[in-house]
Amino acid sequence: GQNIDQPTEMTATEGAIVQINCTYQTSGFNGLFWYQQHAGEAPTFLSYNVLDGLEEKGRFSSFLSRSKGYSYLLLKELQMKDSASYLCAVRDSNYQLIWGAGTKLIIKP
Amino acid sequence: ETGVTQTPRHLVMGMTNKKSLKCEQHLGHNAMYWYKQSAKKPLELMFVYSLEERVENNSVPSRFSPECPNSSHLFLHLHTLQPEDSALYLCASSQDGEGTGNTIYFGEGSWLTVV
Numbered sequence: 001g002q003n004i005d006q007p008t009e010m011t012a013t014e015g016a017i018v019q020i021n022c023t024y025q026t027s028g029f030n031g032l033f034w035y036q037q038h039a040g041e042a043p044t045f046l047s048y049n050v051l052d053g054l055e056e057k058g059r060f061s062s063f064l065s066r067s068k069g070y071s072y073l074l075l076k077e078l079q080m081k082d083s084a085s086y087l088c089a090v091r092d093s094n095y096q097l098i099w100g101a102g103t104k105l106i107i108k109p
Numbered sequence: 110e111t112g113v114t115q116t117p118r119h120l121v122m123g124m125t126n127k128k129s130l131k132c133e134q135h136l137g138h139n140a141m142y143w144y145k146q147s148a149k150k151p152l153e154l155m156f157v158y159s160l161e162e163r164v165e166n167n168s169v170p171s172r173f174s175p176e177c178p179n180s181s182h183l184f185l186h187l188h189t190l191q192p193e194d195s196a197l198y199l200c201a202s203s204q205d206g207e208g209t210g211n212t213i214y215f216g217e218g219s220w221l222t223v224v
Contacts, residue, residue, distance in 0.1 A: 102151075
């Protein structure tokens with residue numbers, strides 16, 4: 001079967017750095033997405049990786065290793081507003097999106 | 110105006126009621142989706158419409174019935190639901206095609222409670 005694994009919950013301190021990991025086993029690969037979802041709101045698009053390596057967007061970076069079936073989202077200079085769930089999703093060979101259950105990130109002052 | 114809008118935001122319905130969720134996208138996309146989101150579970154794809162034709166059903170119970178009258182509008186008709194259908198229902202859209210990544214953009218969701 002197809003599977004996306006990510007930690008259920010993480011806690012970090014304001015101003016610090018946190019890395020949220022995502023591992024996947026899918027039938028084929030056509031890209032990996034990260035979304036942010038604040039409580040009670042819609043998921044919003046953060047990043048898209050289709051080639052190996054690091055994509056940087058301001059305080060957020062996303063890394064992909066296709067050979068390892070692994071990605072991480074790196075958040076720097078954490079702010080209280082970064083408290084949210086972070087969803088990892090992989091598009092398989094049929095262009096279906098396979099979703100992880102999300103990682104709830106709690107930021108403490 | 111946000112890219113994908115959903116109404117109503119909150120809905121409480123009895124098991125014998127009939128109601129509908131509405132979604133409208135203002136992004137010029139050619140594909141629209143209904144997802145179900147339950148606590149601590151991955152997003153579940155319910156229906157996909159591409160160019161106004163349904164392309165996936167994913168074994169959703171017949172008490173959920175989608176309708177896509179045009180590329181900008183999507184409905185989810187609800188009939189004789191069960192309490193376990195209580196969840197957040199998310200509408201989304203994307204632009205299908207080569208090289209686009211097919212990034213999905215979500216609406217703010219409709220919170221459904223079945224009593």
